[in-house]
Amino acid sequence: MIEMVIEQRRRDLGGFEVGRVLPFAQRRMIGPFIFFDHMGPARFTAGFGREVDVRPHPHIGLSTLSYLFDGAMTHRDSVGVTQAIRPGEVNWMTAGKGITHSERFEELRAHGGPMDGIQAWIALPNEAEEIDPDFAHHAAAELPAYESDGLVARLIAGEAFGARSPVKTHSPMFYVHWALQPGAKAQLEAEYSERAAYVARGSVEVDGHTYGTGQMLVFAPGQPVVVTGVTPAIVMLLGGEPVGERFIEWNFVASSRERIEQAKADWRAGRMKLPDADDDEFIPLPEPAPPANPMS
Template structure:
């Protein structure tokens, strides 16, 4: 075991809180994964106020990956996409040179229900940081699944367990959802320089130690398997390092100057908002820590 990361509660405004896993003080990235938020679980009552929605906000230099265990959310962005994402589906949005988007609880606001999922950010390689923004939705049909000995798995992106997802990635990585019955055992993919697993629910054992909900385990190379102590939901991820990145709010870049440009563009209203969401947006908070810190 290399290290253990505990989630820190963070508010997204409007009453929605997440468990912020990456970046952490002890570990800023795992492969190209620069950000990892555990959303919920939270029970949303029918008729809840729209303040729970994540209003339009910008990104550069990364891809956002939204994956749900329960509930649904409506995505809208500045390249014209409107898409509902449901459990075991993937919204993969590449910000590149710049994109804005919102995430709305339209169905849950109307009907009520439980919301639970993960949003990760994958930093883009230097040569792809300014690629044209794009959005792709995967409904699960092209995300390979398997079931064996109490483990049901789905490859969200990259290659693992002898399977490859259709999700387009820009650097070597893997990202997998494991639903494990009590007592089930699963291998941890090898062949990548950096690896981690996150216990979204339940309890697992790795190298004779037990870890519960909300723990991310950054793995050293001898770690090769995990076992579920009880029914568990585990995300396994990793990949190859892509070098130093600077992060400020929702912006990621290998260049501090590029971050400063993005901040100026958002503050001056020069970044296009989603067509259906152009009446409100999230301003850059005034209480952010010192800008443009390096990670990686």
């Protein structure tokens, strides 16, 4: 039933720690999901520095999906959108042929408080890789929800459990938020060929084994999966149908290495428009590290 367990790898991004789950060396993607970061959990004191903000940077060939359990952040992008996101809401940005954006923490900086959420990247299918960039925000009340016997479920994106999210996706996929009380049971159906569950908080039992915070369970296809809450738990379900091989380098995703090289050249040369509200700074393209000196 469980093909693999992926442990998050904690990384400090400069005053803010994330748990990197995807891509993983032995499992690069789950359906179209090619990147999965657990942002936090963290608690900030009012007045923290701007180094925590994510300065303007580019993307191609993907959609980014931001979803929070706690806290708030503000998205700014090169199509002219400035949009705050709070718990239970969705920020869905489609990069297509190219977009730049930043993520700021003005509200937390002013008041302090917790920060906890997930940012995922969804690779676009071949026919959508070069579409025009776009952005959409969805309030929590817009998302299909279900509650019964210790389970609260929200369909964030895609289709699952007979429901469809209003978030506009480009390939068959699903992304679901489950909140489970101890002893509550919920079943993930076998309708997609690639499926996984990430334990964002607490612990759950699957197939007689207990799994905890920071673990992603990758499921074999073809069989339903029953998840039981051991402690109060938050579980993120994700997956869908594969979109084909994808290359990923820095913030770029594409079906060819040539397209990524073009995007790198465009960013290096300043050919990608910055967000209007962020035209005074950006993240430079990381340059390859020089080869090691064999004499050192």
